[in-house]
């Protein structure tokens with residue numbers, strides 16, 4: 001996708017997020033040069049920041065997601081069982097914009113509808129080999145209440161509602177009726193290794209540099225900051 005489109009999405013997302021009274025942390029607004037010169041490990045190594053993806057498919061309106069990683073712990077802490085074991089993201093699923101079917105190996109995540117339209121999740125359990133189990137019912141906690149769906153059933157979350165997805169639960173999601181502001185509260189997040197997709201797609205966008213970046217994306221860090 002073109003950098004100009006990424007910049008436009010950043011501007012739109014910032015306005016959308018602020019319209020709900022949520023404000024991103026100060027480093028969100030650092031220029032690429034400021035991030036390069038300050039280079040805090042707590043931001044760069046933890047891979048906090050802007051993350052706009054079309055999953056490498058070049059059709060963001062149909063297949064894509066806006067994410068901003070606000071905080072992220074350490075994989076070593078997670079292994080030790082003490083320390084910073086958690087992460088938080090703020091995300092936007094636009095109306096009818098699919099985040100494709102995937103599961104996580106390590107990460108447990110709560111996906112929270114923070115406002116806007118309905119958030120629809122399509123859910124499956126895993127077979128012992130990790131592939132999609134197209135037969136077994138899916139039971140997921142939703143704000144303390146377990147809900148059970150048929151395999152591939154659609155869970156619809158209104159603003160305020162959330163679901164807990166444990167590792168191995170396959171999920172794809174999209175906004176219904178309007179764009180949706182989504183919160184994610186999870187265990188430590190590693191988007192380089194912990195996303196298993198149903199189809200052979202990428203996790204990050206391939207960027208065509210048609211203008212200067214407004215802010216660097218997390219996926220720019222390896223190339224731009226070292």
Ligand SMILES: [Fe+2]
Pocket residue numbers: 102103104109171
């Ligand atoms: Fe996920």
